[in-house]
Amino acid sequence: MQKNKPLRRKKTSPPVSGILSNGESSRSHTTLKRIANQLNVSMSTVSRVLSGQARSHRISQQTEAAVSNLARQFNFVPNQLARGLRLKKTLTIGLVIPDISNPFFAGIAHQVALGAHQHGYSILLCDSQEDIELEIQSLGLLRHRHVDGLAICPVGTSAKHLVDLVQAHLPIVLVDRYFQDLPLPYVGSDNLAGAVEATNYLIANGHRRIACLQGLRGSSPNEFRLRGYREALAKNHLPEDPALIVGYSFGEQSGYIETRLLLRARKDVTAILAFSNLIALGALRALAEEKLRIPDDISIIAFDDQPYAAHLATPMTTVAQPFSEMGEVAVKLLFDQIQSPQQQPKGGILLPTQLIVRNSVKKL
Amino acid sequence: MQKNKPLRRKKTSPPVSGILSNGESSRSHTTLKRIANQLNVSMSTVSRVLSGQARSHRISQQTEAAVSNLARQFNFVPNQLARGLRLKKTLTIGLVIPDISNPFFAGIAHQVALGAHQHGYSILLCDSQEDIELEIQSLGLLRHRHVDGLAICPVGTSAKHLVDLVQAHLPIVLVDRYFQDLPLPYVGSDNLAGAVEATNYLIANGHRRIACLQGLRGSSPNEFRLRGYREALAKNHLPEDPALIVGYSFGEQSGYIETRLLLRARKDVTAILAFSNLIALGALRALAEEKLRIPDDISIIAFDDQPYAAHLATPMTTVAQPFSEMGEVAVKLLFDQIQSPQQQPKGGILLPTQLIVRNSVKKL
DNA sequence: TAGTTTTGCGCAAACCATTGCGCTAGCTAA
């Protein structure tokens, strides 16, 4: 028998379709073709029924019912790879994060994952480990995988590696950090206002020599926080002391090391403004080793409010960033682009920070 | 049967490929075919050159050079969708996590992301939000996307939803939690020993009425910690008081509520064993509201050591879990299966916990 | 000159879902 393709024996089959009863339920993979063969209809018909186009293609009710029944029985699900290939659409977004174990970014990721899921999208996660090279690699990777959109907390200080993606019209949203030279949809917190408020609060409490523990220089959050710090000093006619502005990264190490160095050099510092929760944790460690008490010996305010902040030895005054909302807005900005690609994407959105006053600042 | 094999309309393209000269460099997408056309070689040749099989297919050096040059010039990268479709291999693993914003899981995820990247794999992240329904959905999704492997921190107390995947021979590794009824490769910490050690430590410090703030009942970490707690009591000939065993989830809420209730009912409790860092944070909140001081009024030990633990109002004694190693081992177990699918996967691996003594336990 | 080996590469199927186009049977209206 060469061709055993049955010649259109349509529903000549006995009223009870005995074919169905053979035990091949969900083993291996069910494909469109298998369903089509079983039912002696074409793959197109099956495809159309299963994607809800039965009506618009005037497929008979019987056929439709038979197909959807068998599909349910076989537990059919379309192969997303084939689908993506054909449709040029993967229902996937890439999420690039400098460090998923940092609770700040984890909070954002959580929210992005939520939102993506609600839109029926999956997310490909890349942890760039604060390494620009890894970030570039990751972006390439995500591109080969034809993600439909990209949410990035970029790590570098330049947007050079992003222009390709933009030119390819890949929807992108920047989270937390952005770049001057490449205006892209962006969501972050109002770092300038947050820093101003925190610094003002320290000044109002009588502090004059306020150290500033920076994060990654050149990154937008760092620059705006620094600007806020400076503006507040200036507004209050306080001199700016370059020796008090130290630090190089948002990590715990930087906080620890710079605090120790600072304390050696400048015993007169009365307050610290830490640009991240990890920096603050590092500072705490250093202060403990130097046997300095908060706030009696030194005051501190940290960016990022975390659940533990209230339970610290001295409950910490913090600048809370709405990371949950940041994630939400990021998703929104991204899907705005995905769903209507022609529109010019909006620019940046800054969410307000909130100064949460606890006990880590002493009134002098 | 009549031959309806189509009549071989081969490449009607002119001998000299004048096509070369048009300036389509890297716009839109470069495909194998485009390179092949430009060079007047077949797609197979291009494919073979680009996947390093030039030698074994005896492709001439000139051809090879020409192809790889043009590929570089066009910045060619193979379409991973097409590749996956053909190869039945997506270089992707699925990672299912109950809550990525929980630092414990974030730590694991970080390590898994790292390891996957080193193996050339990407990860699809699903946040199941501690919801078994969502977990099931996510697993389906990952399956449709034909992931090559799966790392799961499962949320429920039954493995029913996993048997399908196992039968489909999908490599799986369970992290942190596992199931009695379905022996799967697993990595977690030695919760039994950890709980025994912590409880012994409390007993050794003179505590007799030790409350136990549980996590999710039925989950393996919870059951083993509970067993450890009980065994320690029994070994020390202390009675077990069911009223002191409370709690229902690993979240902060559970810790808070159960602590408040407990304190109302039993003023005689002298120590608390909290089964997670979040539970401990909740307990801390409750204790603060009741104006109870640690360790003077009540002692506490918590599972999970976090960076902030040392800086709390009372530096907390904790049972550290090696989540970084857990992630590492998970990756190893998973890729063992992926790389040699025929082998019977190994069973579970328990990593030792470590009791980190700080100041939250008082000697009675 | 004929036969054999090697070199170098191409053809087309396979993977799977989607979709433009077009075919057929059956009915109606002209």
Place this chain on the structure above:
DNA sequence: TTAGCTAGCGCAATGGTTTGCGCAAAACTA
């Protein structure tokens, strides 16, 4: 009788990559 229409569906191309099989030409041998 036949053109025209519609309901109902199939064919085959499409997307990009990989790969088993096999062919043609060149080189070499007898």
